[in-house]
Amino acid sequence: MESRNPLTHRSGQSRRAFLLQVGALTAGTALVSRRASAQQPAAVAPGGEEMTSDSYKPVSRPPKPGAKPTMDAKQLEAFERELACPCPCTLDIYTCRTTDFSCGISPAVHGDIQRLVDGGYSGAEIMEALTGTYGDFILNAPRKEGFSLVAWFAPFAAVAIGGVGIGVLLRSWRMNAKRTESARPSRTAATTGETTLDATPEELAKLQAALREER
Amino acid sequence: MILVGELSLWIALLMAAWTTTVSFAGGMQARPDLIKSGERAMYATFGFVVLASVGLWTALFTHDFSLKFVASFTSANLPKVYLFTAFWAGQEGSLLFWTLIMTMYAAIAVFTNRDKNRAMMPFVTGTLGVVALFFLMTMAFAENPFERLDWVPADGRGMNPQLQNPGMAAHPPMLYLGYVGTAVPFAFAIGALVTRQLDAQWLGAVRRWALVSWFFLTIGIVLGMWWAYVELGWAGYWAWDAVENSSFLPWLTVTAFLHSIMIQEKRGMLRKWNVTLVVLSFLLTILGTFITRSGVIESVHAFARSPIGNWFLGFLIAATAVTVYLVSTRLNDMQAKAELESMVSREAAFLYNNLVLVGICFATLWGTLFPILSEWVKGDKITVGPPFFNAVNGPLGLLLLALTGIGPLIAWRRASVANLQRQFTAPLIAGVVVFVALLALGMRDPYALASYLLAGFVFGTIIQEFVKGVGARRRMYSEGLFVAFFRLIGRNRRRYGGYIVHFGVVVLFCAFAGLMFRKDITATLKTGESVKMTDAYGHNWVFTSQGISFFEQLNRRVTAVTFDVTRDGKRMGLLSSEKRQHVNSRGEPTFEPSTEVGILESPKQDVYLVFTGAVDRDTAAVHINFNPLVWWVWFGGIVMAFGGLIVMWPQAQKAEREGGYVAQIPMGRELEPVGAGA
Numbered sequence: 001m002e003s004r005n006p007l008t009h010r011s012g013q014s015r016r017a018f019l020l021q022v023g024a025l026t027a028g029t030a031l032v033s034r035r036a037s038a039q040q041p042a043a044v045a046p047g048g049e050e051m052t053s054d055s056y057k058p059v060s061r062p063p064k065p066g067a068k069p070t071m072d073a074k075q076l077e078a079f080e081r082e083l084a085c086p087c088p089c090t091l092d093i094y095t096c097r098t099t100d101f102s103c104g105i106s107p108a109v110h111g112d113i114q115r116l117v118d119g120g121y122s123g124a125e126i127m128e129a130l131t132g133t134y135g136d137f138i139l140n141a142p143r144k145e146g147f148s149l150v151a152w153f154a155p156f157a158a159v160a161i162g163g164v165g166i167g168v169l170l171r172s173w174r175m176n177a178k179r180t181e182s183a184r185p186s187r188t189a190a191t192t193g194e195t196t197l198d199a200t201p202e203e204l205a206k207l208q209a210a211l212r213e214e215r
Numbered sequence: 216m217i218l219v220g221e222l223s224l225w226i227a228l229l230m231a232a233w234t235t236t237v238s239f240a241g242g243m244q245a246r247p248d249l250i251k252s253g254e255r256a257m258y259a260t261f262g263f264v265v266l267a268s269v270g271l272w273t274a275l276f277t278h279d280f281s282l283k284f285v286a287s288f289t290s291a292n293l294p295k296v297y298l299f300t301a302f303w304a305g306q307e308g309s310l311l312f313w314t315l316i317m318t319m320y321a322a323i324a325v326f327t328n329r330d331k332n333r334a335m336m337p338f339v340t341g342t343l344g345v346v347a348l349f350f351l352m353t354m355a356f357a358e359n360p361f362e363r364l365d366w367v368p369a370d371g372r373g374m375n376p377q378l379q380n381p382g383m384a385a386h387p388p389m390l391y392l393g394y395v396g397t398a399v400p401f402a403f404a405i406g407a408l409v410t411r412q413l414d415a416q417w418l419g420a421v422r423r424w425a426l427v428s429w430f431f432l433t434i435g436i437v438l439g440m441w442w443a444y445v446e447l448g449w450a451g452y453w454a455w456d457a458v459e460n461s462s463f464l465p466w467l468t469v470t471a472f473l474h475s476i477m478i479q480e481k482r483g484m485l486r487k488w489n490v491t492l493v494v495l496s497f498l499l500t501i502l503g504t505f506i507t508r509s510g511v512i513e514s515v516h517a518f519a520r521s522p523i524g525n526w527f528l529g530f531l532i533a534a535t536a537v538t539v540y541l542v543s544t545r546l547n548d549m550q551a552k553a554e555l556e557s558m559v560s561r562e563a564a565f566l567y568n569n570l571v572l573v574g575i576c577f578a579t580l581w582g583t584l585f586p587i588l589s590e591w592v593k594g595d596k597i598t599v600g601p602p603f604f605n606a607v608n609g610p611l612g613l614l615l616l617a618l619t620g621i622g623p624l625i626a627w628r629r630a631s632v633a634n635l636q637r638q639f640t641a642p643l644i645a646g647v648v649v650f651v652a653l654l655a656l657g658m659r660d661p662y663a664l665a666s667y668l669l670a671g672f673v674f675g676t677i678i679q680e681f682v683k684g685v686g687a688r689r690r691m692y693s694e695g696l697f698v699a700f701f702r703l704i705g706r707n708r709r710r711y712g713g714y715i716v717h718f719g720v721v722v723l724f725c726a727f728a729g730l731m732f733r734k735d736i737t738a739t740l741k742t743g744e745s746v747k748m749t750d751a752y753g754h755n756w757v758f759t760s761q762g763i764s765f766f767e768q769l770n771r772r773v774t775a776v777t778f779d780v781t782r783d784g785k786r787m788g789l790l791s792s793e794k795r796q797h798v799n800s801r802g803e804p805t806f807e808p809s810t811e812v813g814i815l816e817s818p819k820q821d822v823y824l825v826f827t828g829a830v831d832r833d834t835a836a837v838h839i840n841f842n843p844l845v846w847w848v849w850f851g852g853i854v855m856a857f858g859g860l861i862v863m864w865p866q867a868q869k870a871e872r873e874g875g876y877v878a879q880i881p882m883g884r885e886l887e888p889v890g891a892g893a
C-alpha cells in the first residue's frame with residue numbers, strides 16, 4: 001500500500017531495492033565491491049560491505065503500549081540532521097540517505113529511528129538509545145557539556161584573547177605616538193585648528209609632489 | 216618515453232639535492248659560482264620533472280597497464296580528456312603534479328630574481344630546493360608513479376565515476392597552483408630570516424606570489440564547491456569536510472597577510488606578524504596535505520590511508536622547528552617603532568580583520584582536529600560536523616563581513632568624527648534599508664537578516680568609494696563617466712581591485728544566507744504521477760514523472776528518470792537525473808552506481824533533482840530540492856577571482872600615483888589624488 005503513496009520518506013528501502021534492480025537490469029552480474037584507491041571518494045570506494053558489517057549496529061526497543069508516532073516527517077528530518085552517518089561520508093543521516101553514496105548504513109539507521117518513532121519513543125529517548133549503542137560519534141556536533149564543551153569554548157576564547165591582545169598592542173602603539181608627539185616642538189597647522197585632517201603633513205607633502213610631477 | 220620519465224624522476228631528485236646543497240653553501244660562503252650552480256640546478260630540476268610528467272602522461276595515453284598507477288585509475292575505454300586528468304586522480308600522480316607546479320614556480324622565482332634580492336636568493340633557492348627534494352623523495356621512496364605490477368592486466372580498474380566530471384579537470388590543478396604558491400613566499404621568508412633582511416624589501420618580492428596563491432586557491436575552492444554540488448548529489452556545496460577545510464585554512468591566512476602587508480608597507484609595522492602569516496600559510500598547506508593523505512581524519516574525498524602521512528608529519532615538524540628557531544633568534548631584527556595616532560584608524564581595523572580571519576582559521580582547524588584530541592583525551596571518538604562549524608564560524612563570518620565594510624571607510628592613522636560621519640552615513644542607510652525591506656517582506660531568520668543587513672552596508676561602502684573616486688576624476692581630469700570609471704580602476708588596481716573582491720565576498724554571503732530558505736521533498740512516483748511543492752518564494756511547482764529509461768552512453772550504462780516541470784501552471788521544461796553504472800572495456804561494472812543530478816538553474820534558485828532509486832522499471836524514488844541563490848555562489852567566486860586578477864595585474868609606477876581621491880581632505884582644500892591602495 002505504501003509504495004502507491006507518491007510521498008514517502010522510506011527512501012532507504014527504495015534505495016536497497018534500486019541497487020538490486022540496477023544489478024539485475026544493467027550488468028546482470030553482482031556489483032563488485034572494491035576497496036578504496038587513492039582519491040576515490042572514501043564513502044564510495046570501501047563499499048557497503050565494509051561499512052554495513054563494521055559500522056551499522058541495530059538499535060531497537062519494544063513499542064510502547066498503545067504507541068503513536070512521536071514525530072511527523074519534518075520533525076524526523078530535523079532529528080536525523082542532528083545525527084552523523086557512521087559511514088565516511090561526513091554527512092548527516094537524512095542527507096546521506098537521500099543522496100547517493102551507496103551507503104547501506106544511513107537507510108538502516110533511519111529504519112531503526114522510524115521504528116522507535118512509531119513505537120512511541122521521544123526524541124530524547126531515541127537519542128539516548130542511539131548514543132548508548134554508537135557513543136557520541138553518532139552526534140553531528142559535540143555535546144555542550146564535559147570535555148566536549150572545550151570544542152565550543154576554545155574558538156571564541158581564542159578570538160577574545162586575541163582581541164584583548166590587539167587592544168593592549170594598540171594601546172602601547174598609541175602611547176609610543178604620544179611620547180613622540182610630546183617630544184616634538186609642535187605640529188604644523190595641518191593637524192591643528194578647528195578642522196582635523198585625516199592626512200598627515202608628510203602625506204600632504206607627498207601628494208603635492210605627486211601632483212606637481214603629474215602636471 | 217615512459218622509461219625516460221622514470222629515470223628523469225631520479226635525476227630530478229639528484230638535481231634538487233644539488234640545488235639545496237650548493238645554494239645554502241654558496242649563500243653562507245658568499246660564493247657566486249655555487250650560487251649560480253644552485254640556480255641552474257633548480258632550472259634542471261624543473262626540466263627533469265617536466266620529462267617525468269610527460270612520461271606519466273605517455274603511459275596514461277598509451278594504456279600501459281604494466282604501471283600500477285595507470286591500471287589503478289584508468290581503463291581502456293576511459294574518455295581521452297579523463298586520461299589527461301587521471302594524472303592527478305591518484306596519490307602518486309598528484310604528488311608528481313604537485314612537484315611539477317612546485318618546481319615551475321621555483322624556476323620562475325629564481326629567474327625573475329636573477330638580478331634582485333641577491334643576498335637572500337641563495338637561501339630562497341635552497342629552501343625551494345628542500346621542498347622539491349622532499350616531494351621527490353616521497354615519490355621515489357614511497358609513492359612512485361612509475362611503480363610496475365608483477366603482471367600486466369588486460370584492462371585497468373577505471374576512474375571513479377565521480378572524478379569523471381569537468382570540475383575535477385580544473386579543480387585540483389587550481390587548488391595545487393594555490394597551495395604550492397605558498398611555498399615561494401615561505402622560501403623568501405626563510406631567506407629574509409637567514410640574511411636578517413627583514414625590512415619591506417622581501418615583502419615586495421612575496422606580495423605578488425601571495426596574490427597568485429590567493430587567486431588560485433579562490434578559484435580552486437569555488438570549483439571544488441561547484442564539483443561537489445553537481446556531482447555528489449547531496450544538494451550542498453560545502454560540508455566542512457576535512458579536505459575542504461584543508462584548502463580553506465591557507466586561504467584565510469593568505470587573505471590576512473594580503474591585508475596586514477599594507478600596514479608594513481605603509482607604516483613599517485607588523486614585521487613579526489607578517490613573517491608569521493607567510494610561514495603559517497605554508498605550514499597549513501603541509502598540514503592540510505598531511506590530513507588529506509594520512510587517513511588520520513575521515514573525509515568523503517580523502518586519499519586512502521598511506522604511509523606518506525608520516526613523511527608529511529615529519530616534514531611539518533622539521534619545517535616548524537626550523538622556522539620557530541629562525542624567528543625566535545631574529546626577533547630583534549624585526550623590531551619596529553610602532554606608533555598609532557588613534558585607536559580609530561585603518562591600522563586598527565586591519566588588525567581586527569586579521570584577528571577574525573585567523574580566528575576562523577583556528578576554529579576550522581580546531582574543529583577538524585578535535586575528534587583526534589577527544590579520542591586522545593577521553594578515548595572516545597566524536598564527530599564535529601557542519602552544525603559545529605556553522606555555529607562557530609557563522610558569527611565570526613558576519614563579523615568579518617562587517618569589517619570588510621568598516622576597514623576601507625576609516626582613514627589611515629587617525630579618523631575624525633567628521634570623517635566617520637561622512638563615510639558611514641550612506642552605507643549604514645543602505646544596510647538598514649535592506650534590513651527593513653526584507654523584514655517587511657516577511658523574512659524572520661536572524662542570521663539571514665544579519666547577513667543581508669551587513670551585505671547592504673558593505674555594498675554601500677563599495678558603491679560610495681567608486682562614486683567618490685569617479686566623481687573626483689571627473690572633476691580633476693574632465694573625464695566622461697565610463698572613462699573615469701575604468702581609469703579609476705586601471706590607475707589604482709590594487710585599491711579598486713580589492714573593492715571588487717569585497718563585492719564578490721558580499722555576493723557570496725548573500726548566496727550563503729539564501730540556503731536558510733532551502734526546501735526539499737522526497738517522493739516515489741510511477742510514470743504519469745505528480746508531486747506538488749511550494750518554494751520559498753511562494754511559487755507552486757508540479758513535477759510529473761515521464762518514466763524511467765535505460766540506455767548505454769560512452770563507458771557507462773544509464774538508468775534515467777525524467778520529469779515534466781511546471782511552475783504556477785507554466786511549463787518550465789524537462790528535468791532528468793541519472794544512475795550511471797560505469798563499465799570497463801569488457802563491459803564489466805567498475806565501481807558502484809553513481810548519480811548524475813538534474814539541475815534547473817536560475818539566479819533565483821536551483822531546482823535540484825536526485826534520482827535516489829528505482830523501485831521497479833516504472834517507479835522512481837527521487838529527492839527534489841529548491842536551493843535559493845546558489846547561482847550567486849559561482850558568480851561571487853568569479854567576481855572575487857576577477858578582482859584578484861585586477862589587483863595582480865602589473866602596474867607602471869607612475870600610473871599608480873594617479874587614480875584615487877582623498878576622501879578625508881576637508882572642504883576648501885585642493886582635491887588631490889592618492890596612490891596608496893585601500
